[in-house]
Structure formats: structure tokens, C-alpha cells
Amino acid sequence: MGRERVSIYRIAKEAGVSPATVSRVLTHNANVSDEKRIKVEELIQKYGFSPNAMARGLSSTQSKIIGLLVPDIRNPFYANLAVECERAASERGYILLLSNSMNNMNLEEYHLQKMFEQRVDALILMGGKVDELVSDEAYVEKMNQIADTTPVVITGKLDGSDCYQVNIDEAQAMDILMEYLISNGHRNICIMGGRKDVNSTYAKRVRYRSSLRKYGIPFREEYMVETQGYSVESGLKAMDELFASNMELPSAVIAINDFTALGIVQSIRQHSYRIPEDISVASFDNTFIADSCTPRLTDMGYNYDKFGDTLVDTAIAALEGKKPLKLQLIPPELVIRESCRSIEQ
Incomplete structure (x- = not known):
């Protein structure tokens, strides 16, 4: 990923046109305005965009493959x-x-490299490095090199990157759940x-504390429990x-x-306590687990199809040069x- 790669996406991005317009200029299609044609031709000359490079770029537009990487x-x-x-x-x-990166950061970068080399039309990244609170500078640079030629959409954040973000509104999700319980x-x-x-997780913890403060409830450090994993164990x-x-038991527990x-x-049952009594x-997340658990779980879900x-x-849209929003939020659903249960006052 270290060397510069120029494709019709790079040309289109700098010229402010769609990849299809670049293709028409390269194939001498008359259906392009003089202004756009001149911009594209200047960039083709600037980068020495050869016929071979053109062929690779054009074949890329026809692959119709989107890469998806998950942990x-x-x-x-x-x-x-x-x-x-x-x-x-x-x-x-x-x-x-x-x-799948299997939660291995080295494997994640390997898969990214392979997808990039296979010239997928676009990349969607979920979890892994894009979930880190502090973005890794070297990783951001690698992603920016990819984004020069291939649109990248993430469900997280990479500070300083050219990626598009589609995220759950974590703050609203916690606000709604805390308001319901309180x-x-x-x-x-x-x-x-x-x-x-x-x-x-950080966003949820911050909003948890904000909700307590909003309703005048004292914050208790022992009620904000961190774990190394996100598993059943x-x-x-x-x-x-x-x-x-042996501390005072909470009346409600919110799982991450x-x-x-x-x-x-499982732990609550093993200690002979009842849910929700x-x-x-x-x-x-409101996955199938929530609906198959006994009792069924009250859950903050998301419109997965949306x-x-x-x-x-x-x-x-990014692939077609339509300039979608850099950040979009998916609203949660309780x-x-x-x-x-409701506690009588």
C-alpha cells in the first residue's frame, strides 16, 4: 500500500467528475463538456495515465464487487x-x-491489502481498528492511501482519514435506555x-454518566464495570x-x-436471583439472543436493513462521484x- 496507485477514481476525484466521465474522456466519447474534458485530460497528463493503467481502471469499474471486512x-x-x-x-x-479478521489486527491489515490488490470497487470496514478510541496514525495513512483510489466506508472512526462514516447514534441509544430505566x-x-x-463503549460510558447527572443521581464508580472482552464469559x-x-446490588444492569x-x-440465576423481580x-444490539433469552431482553436495537x-x-455513491455525506448516523430503537420491571416509588 506504500506506493502511489492512480486509477480513474483518483482522476475523477481531483477533476470533480464521476468515474464514468473519466471513462468517456479516455474512450473519446463526445458526450462530455469541454470544461470537464480539459480537466480530466490535464490530470491524465499530470499522472502519466497510460493505456494499460486505463484498462485496469476500466475493468475495475465493471467488477461490481464490494469488499466487507468484519472482526x-x-x-x-x-x-x-x-x-x-x-x-x-x-x-x-x-x-x-x-x-473475517478474527479480532487480529495483523490479519485485518493483510485482508485489507488483499482486497485492495484485487481491486474491489469499494470497501466497508466494521469493528477492529476503526473501533479504537485513539486512531493509529500509521493505519490512518494506509487507509488514506487506499481511499485515494477506492471508496472506504467505516462503522467507526479514523481521525484524519478520508473514509466515509456510517455509525450508530451511540449517545442517543444510551440516553433513551437510561431515560427508560430511570x-x-x-x-x-x-x-x-x-x-x-x-x-x-467509551461513548456509552460518557452518556451513562451524563444521564445520571441530568436526573440528579449520584455516580458510583463500582457500577461502571469494564471487561477485556465482549463475550458471554x-x-x-x-x-x-x-x-x-458484597456491595449493594444494582436494581438494573445494562450489558454492553x-x-x-x-x-x-447466567450469573444472576446461579446466585438464585430472579430477573426482573x-x-x-x-x-x-437486539440480536436473536435478546429474543431467545429467558426472560426476553429489553434491548436497544438498530434498523439493520436501513x-x-x-x-x-x-x-x-462515492464510487460514482456523487459526494455522499462524510458522517451519517443510524437512529436506535428501544x-x-x-x-x-418498574419499581414503585
Whole structure:
């Protein structure tokens, strides 16, 4: 990724036209205004865009393949979103090429390099490096080199990058969930799971504290529990440790995701407490786990089909030179089920 690569995307971006317009100039199609043709021809001359390079660029526009990189497709959040992206791509005449990094940053960069070399039309990245709270400078530079020729859409953030962002509105999600629990009489609310150096977790933790302050509820450090993972095991271990501490039990626990929630539910049952009679449990992501758990989980979900449509539409719009918004937010949706109860005042 270190060497400069010039394609019709780079030419189109600098000329302020679509890749199709560059193609028409290269094939001497008369259906191009003189102003646009002159801009494109000047850039072709500037970069020494050869006939061979032109052939590679033109074949790239016809591949109709969008690369999708996820940390682990076994996570139902990524599985749901990947399926919706594939549906959206298929409806628009594209094929989705899926790769898993298995939460390995070196493998993530390897897959990115391979997709880039295969000249996919666009790239969609979920999780991994784009979820880090502090963006890695070297990684940002690599992504910018890719973005020079290939549109990149991420579900996270890369400070200083040329990527397009389609994100869940994490702040609104936490605000809605906290308002729901507090309006139902809960004051001792624990947020459990995740690492504070992960952007989505950090955003939730910040809004959790803001909601407590808004409603005049004292913040308790012991009720904001960090874990190294986002798994069933990490939720089970964290809740076990809370029970072992002999501190005052919260009336409600918010899990960082559905896997963590499942571990929390297991721990509560193993300690002979009832849900929601003794402890209410809520979660994020609203995957199949939430609906199959007993009791079913109250959950902050997202419109996955809209999410998938927006990711794919953004990639295609950028590919066609239409300049989509750099940042778009997917609104959350609260699904109320049986795992939370109202506390009488």
C-alpha cells in the first residue's frame, strides 16, 4: 500500500467528475463538456495515465464487487449487518466479498491489502481498528492511501482519514435506555462490559454518566464495570465478581452487548436471583439472543436493513462521484420486553 496507485477514481476525484466521465474522456466519447474534458485530460497528463493503467481502471469499474471486512462473523451483530449489506448490494447489482479478521489486527491489515490488490470497487470496514478510541496514525495513512483510489466506508472512526462514516447514534441509544430505566424508578443502575479504549463503549460510558447527572443521581464508580472482552464469559465473570464484592446490588444492569448480557443472566440465576423481580437486565444490539433469552431482553436495537442500505449506498455513491455525506448516523430503537420491571416509588 506504500506506493502511489492512480486509477480513474483518483482522476475523477481531483477533476470533480464521476468515474464514468473519466471513462468517456479516455474512450473519446463526445458526450462530455469541454470544461470537464480539459480537466480530466490535464490530470491524465499530470499522472502519466497510460493505456494499460486505463484498462485496469476500466475493468475495475465493471467488477461490481464490494469488499466487507468484519472482526468475527459469529458475532450476531456483525452477522445481521453483513446479511443486510449483502442484500443491499445484490439489489443494486453488486456482489459482496466477505473477510473475517478474527479480532487480529495483523490479519485485518493483510485482508485489507488483499482486497485492495484485487481491486474491489469499494470497501466497508466494521469493528477492529476503526473501533479504537485513539486512531493509529500509521493505519490512518494506509487507509488514506487506499481511499485515494477506492471508496472506504467505516462503522467507526479514523481521525484524519478520508473514509466515509456510517455509525450508530451511540449517545442517543444510551440516553433513551437510561431515560427508560430511570422513568421506571431505577436509581442504582450498573453498566457492565466492554473496554473504555473502544470508541463505541467509551461513548456509552460518557452518556451513562451524563444521564445520571441530568436526573440528579449520584455516580458510583463500582457500577461502571469494564471487561477485556465482549463475550458471554466476560459478562459471567464480571457479574460473579459483583456478587462476590458484597456491595449493594444494582436494581438494573445494562450489558454492553447481547453476548455480555447472556453471561450476566447466567450469573444472576446461579446466585438464585430472579430477573426482573430482583434485578432488571437491559442490553444493546437486539440480536436473536435478546429474543431467545429467558426472560426476553429489553434491548436497544438498530434498523439493520436501513443500516445495510446506508453503508452500501454510501459506497456506491462515492464510487460514482456523487459526494455522499462524510458522517451519517443510524437512529436506535428501544425494544421493550420482559427483562426489566418498574419499581414503585
